[in-house]
Amino acid sequence: MLDPRVIDPTQDLVKRASMDDAEVDSVVSVLAALRAWRDAEQAMSEASQRHMKLNATDMKALRFLMASRNAGAVVTPGLLAETLRISTASTTKLLDRLERAGHIRRSPHPTDRRALMITVTDATRTDARESVGRIHARRFEAAARLSPDEREVVIRFLTDLSAVSAVDEEGP
Amino acid sequence: MLDPRVIDPTQDLVKRASMDDAEVDSVVSVLAALRAWRDAEQAMSEASQRHMKLNATDMKALRFLMASRNAGAVVTPGLLAETLRISTASTTKLLDRLERAGHIRRSPHPTDRRALMITVTDATRTDARESVGRIHARRFEAAARLSPDEREVVIRFLTDLSAVSAVDEEGP
DNA sequence: CGGTATATCTAGCTAGGCGAGTAAATAGAT
DNA sequence: ATCTATTTACTCGCCTAGCTAGATATACCG
Numbered sequence A, B: 001m002l003d004p005r006v007i008d009p010t011q012d013l014v015k016r017a018s019m020d021d022a023e024v025d026s027v028v029s030v031l032a033a034l035r036a037w038r039d040a041e042q043a044m045s046e047a048s049q050r051h052m053k054l055n056a057t058d059m060k061a062l063r064f065l066m067a068s069r070n071a072g073a074v075v076t077p078g079l080l081a082e083t084l085r086i087s088t089a090s091t092t093k094l095l096d097r098l099e100r101a102g103h104i105r106r107s108p109h110p111t112d113r114r115a116l117m118i119t120v121t122d123a124t125r126t127d128a129r130e131s132v133g134r135i136h137a138r139r140f141e142a143a144a145r146l147s148p149d150e151r152e153v154v155i156r157f158l159t160d161l162s163a164v165s166a167v168d169e170e171g172p
Numbered sequence C: 001c002g003g004t005a006t007a008t009c010t011a012g013c014t015a016g017g018c019g020a021g022t023a024a025a026t027a028g029a030t
Numbered sequence D: 001a002t003c004t005a006t007t008t009a010c011t012c013g014c015c016t017a018g019c020t021a022g023a024t025a026t027a028c029c030g
Helices: A011-017 A021-052 A056-071 A077-084 A088-100 A122-144 A148-166 B011-017 B021-052 B056-071 B077-084 B088-100 B122-144 B148-166
Strands: A104-108 A116-120 B104-108 B116-120
Touching: A021 A056, A021 A122, A021 B021, A021 B122, A021 B148, A056 A077, A056 A088, A056 A116, A056 A122, A077 A088, A077 A116, A088 A104, A122 B021, A122 B148, A148 B021, A148 B122, A148 B148, B021 B056, B021 B122, B056 B077, B056 B088, B056 B116, B056 B122, B077 B088, B077 B116, B088 B104, B116 B122
Parallel strands: none
Antiparallel strands: A104 A116, B104 B116
């Protein structure tokens, strides 16, 4: 996504809403804070990937595998391909990578003898818990520091924003 | 980054803070809204990339080029390589791609005859303005809908969060 | 039982990274 | 003034991770 700051002076918006300077400043500050957090989040995510020597797709795959395990669902390569929106052929290579690195295991599917059941190894699951735990705790604490009313404000704003982002998205 | 929801039941955090159920629910809702927005944002960003037929690096490059233009700075391939953290070899290929697609032009550097000056073409700059303008406007409106006090709350929370993300990051 | 659909894998292709090495221009030291 | 070291962009060969096409084994349905 291109950075709005780069290309949009927001002049017409301000005029339309007939805001004074202080008002505009405070709105701009919100957007700046939002962007700062998003950038920091992304930087951290990339750092984490580099540390684990995984690419973005591999990371998504592990995430999905752990979520599915928690939900008690069996994951097959085909399901993984569909979820990650990559071909089944690429999924085979992805599984080769993850298996070679000791992150996942291929086992026979419990009912379908054509299919495989993919599971995350204990070691990888433990590592993930550890590396994410600290950060999640701090995020939790940041939200806990807000008063209940303030939390409502934040939730409302973020939900509002999500609706903005969700426009112009459709499935196949 | 792995999804905390997948691996962390937050039990000890709750105990430590001695929160009641309603309190915990409201904190969890904040984190959920945060994650929802981040995911929506990322999905939109990826959709936008696919639409423009550009990969993540190409997008970053255009973004930087437009920002630099606004700042009145001259961008050379070397500077671009440094900014994007890719090799100068990869940068040459990147410039080949962007030039072939009509997004940028290579011109002689105004003072250093070894170097090139990279500029975004008018057509691409116009397109970017258009495609980003709508979304930015809606984000602006979402922030404008908040009261000044509410904006302070949001800013404080996001800044707090950014500090969390920024831990454990260092340069070379 | 036979035919079609499904699930995975293999083979070969392409895109986009990288490191090493090159030619031209600049900057610096004598 | 000239010789040397550095900077700049580029070319070449290689690697990773996508893709499509096709092979193979199993499942399901009439």
